[in-house]
């Protein structure tokens with residue numbers, strides 16, 4: 001129990017240190033400014049993180065008096081769309097910092113006294129884990145806001161590792177049932193549960209995400225001008241939004257450059273492509289004579305171990321991610337090139353499924369068989385349906401606490417400000433032996 005509490009305290013501290021770093025990187029004017037209608041002002045994320053922590057850990061788990069019940073509605077994400085948040089009477093930067101600090105002090109006191117057993121919310125520290133993941137997810141959102149802000153660079157990090165293995169082509173995943181989702185991962189969210197068997201026919205999947213170099217060939221082949229490669233909905237969006245290349249790409253003579261966190265550099269051909277929407281991913285796949293993997297295919301490629309027939313927590317096994325396994329946690333400010341993480345490959349030899357870029361899959365967001373909303377419908381269930389497309393695997397901006405083989409993310413198919421790319425798959429041809 002003490003070890004679990006120490007781990008929770010450590011994870012809470014890590015999340016807060018990242019939040020503070022992202023907020024403190026800019027001045028107060030920048031914190032309250034809206035850098036894009038797609039995003040909240042950074043100061044909204046900051047206080048919202050504290051408000052959710054207060055609601056779940058101070059009031060619900062701790063049974064304590066509210067700290068600031070008067071601001072609950074300001075930070076209710078369902079009540080105010082991002083574009084309207086700057087007009088709200090939000091806490092200012094100093095007030096927001098003071099508020100999240102007060103809440104955190106109370107939470108550490110609650111953690112000290114609480115019994116982490118005897119109820120679904122506290123068993124295994126679930127509510128604390130949910131709040132750690134929530135803060136880390138907002139940190140990734142704040143990182144995306146940093147990518148959208150203009151002005152001088154304010155974030156720095158060492159470059160990701162170089163290629164350490166030659167990774168190319170595709171991997172055949174054998175047909176048959178595998179266990180998808182989890183019933184045992186203590187901090188898994190409701191949408192990852194329960195574990196269930198899914199029969200996935202044999203298929204082939206790319207050993208690595210689609211790269212900038214590959215994607216540039218689609219652009220050069222006028223893929224953005226050819227409705228054959230796009231769905232009707234995708235083409236309509238392509239035209240209406242005037243898409244011609246991934247977000248943040250700019251022409252650079254006869255090549256491409258991109259802007260990242262305020263710095264412009266030539267596009268690196270071997271890096272996974274980033275900042276493409278679902279429609280662009282799907283169009284590329286059609287042009288390449290392939291398709292996107294389904295969500296069960298993606299998870300089987302990531303977790304299925306043919307030697308044991310079991311599903312792993314991660315492609316490399318059950319151990320928590322280390323810097324050798326995957327590009328996670330904002331250690332770097334870009335995806336790593338293909339081949340940079342041989343130690344993170346799946347048993348079948350599929351690389352970089354975890355970290356680098358979120359991967360669009362060709363499946364809408366829905367509950368697994370036996371889904372039960374927990375701890376509230378607003379976590380996942382209200383998003384189920386055809387409007388949202390699933391993304392898997394996490395990005396360089398995703399913390400290990402909010403990323404695992406079963407973790408599911410979702411967004412609108414037109415979204416490009418998130419750190420998303422994709423890989424392709426295909427059915428096996430008749431007579432292809434497997």
Ligand SMILES: [Fe+2]
Pocket residue numbers: 048052077134138
């Ligand atoms: Fe939130």
